[in-house]
Amino acid sequence: MKVYSPETIEETTKILGKLKGNVHLLAGGTDLVVKVKEGTVLPENLINIRKLPLDYIKEEGNQLRIGALTSIETIHRSKPIRTYAPILSDAAGKMGSPQIRNLATIGGNIANASPAADTVPPLFVLNAQIVLKDQKGSRVIPIEKFFSGPGENVMRRDEILMEITFRKCAQSDEWFFSKLGQRKALAISKVSLAFRGKVNQNRLTDVSIALGAVAPTVIYAQRTARFLESKTFDSALIDEASRIIQEEASPISDIRSTSEYRRRMVGALLKQGLWELKAGVSPD
Numbered sequence: 001m002k003v004y005s006p007e008t009i010e011e012t013t014k015i016l017g018k019l020k021g022n023v024h025l026l027a028g029g030t031d032l033v034v035k036v037k038e039g040t041v042l043p044e045n046l047i048n049i050r051k052l053p054l055d056y057i058k059e060e061g062n063q064l065r066i067g068a069l070t071s072i073e074t075i076h077r078s079k080p081i082r083t084y085a086p087i088l089s090d091a092a093g094k095m096g097s098p099q100i101r102n103l104a105t106i107g108g109n110i111a112n113a114s115p116a117a118d119t120v121p122p123l124f125v126l127n128a129q130i131v132l133k134d135q136k137g138s139r140v141i142p143i144e145k146f147f148s149g150p151g152e153n154v155m156r157r158d159e160i161l162m163e164i165t166f167r168k169c170a171q172s173d174e175w176f177f178s179k180l181g182q183r184k185a186l187a188i189s190k191v192s193l194a195f196r197g198k199v200n201q202n203r204l205t206d207v208s209i210a211l212g213a214v215a216p217t218v219i220y221a222q223r224t225a226r227f228l229e230s231k232t233f234d235s236a237l238i239d240e241a242s243r244i245i246q247e248e249a250s251p252i253s254d255i256r257s258t259s260e261y262r263r264r265m266v267g268a269l270l271k272q273g274l275w276e277l278k279a280g281v282s283p284d
């Protein structure tokens, strides 16, 4: 195996453009090193990208930009993220252990393309954009178009994931991120759900819901979101939304859970989140 340690983006994209055979980028290594140890990935070329200047969180007007090498712990603790994308900070705080969160990067969580990746459902409801770069230039892809299957994405082998951008959330946005794993901590999600919307005069508007680990990629629950839109926010609405979202999910059975359990839990997570939201918003 040949190992490269570039210090600039230009050097990295040049190496990526030249190399033949399989190439793997190493960020925090918390996914890649496990796969190499298991023998499911055998890199011919390994590019260690940890020296690249991609560890940042920047505010630009109404946009936030997060560099691909920003650690999950930094995202969890970041004041701008807590203020303008609290759902992402919350999901980051629910990932792995402190050791994992310090090593793991947001770029690695996205590029790894697991349907259970915890930062991805929040990034769906934030309408995030993914910035990729090769030797010739950059391209921007909406996050929901980035994934093509479990462990698969649309990045070409000569590209690097540079950053994630999205609009700051408004103060009036309501949100929740719920995740169900085998244990309370250090567990990969069996099911996860990100919700964002507004409550006006006891009606939900601007609803967006994303589901993790219930389909080959993270998906939007569009039918459920549409159903919730602009109707009276009462127990009948919550019950029916919980039924519809179970129809929308298409989970598989695997070592972590059965499809039936996952389907029911999607309904339960939505129901619980909506009840908590309803209890927390002051009647207007």
Ligand SMILES: Cc1cc2nc3c(=O)[nH]c(=O)nc-3n(C[C@H](O)[C@H](O)[C@H](O)COP(=O)(O)OP(=O)(O)OC[C@H]3O[C@@H](n4cnc5c(N)ncnc54)[C@H](O)[C@@H]3O)c2cc1C
Residues within 6 Å of the ligand: 024, 025, 026, 027, 028, 029, 030, 031, 032, 033, 034, 049, 068, 069, 072, 094, 095, 096, 097, 100, 103, 104, 105, 106, 107, 108, 109, 110, 111, 112, 116, 117, 118, 119, 159, 160, 161, 162, 186, 187, 188, 189
């Ligand atoms: C004990 C344990 C617990 C975990 N718990 C969770 C959890 O609760 N939730 C969760 O979502 N995940 C969890 N994970 C998985 C993992 O920690 C995350 O997916 C993490 O964010 C991966 O980031 P990384 O920097 O370590 O990626 P790496 O392992 O370095 O890379 C992962 C993949 O992405 C590619 N890649 C990385 N950066 C880039 C880039 N900038 N451009 C292009 N490609 C890139 C690599 O080539 C590789 O294919 C856990 C892992 C372990 C070992």
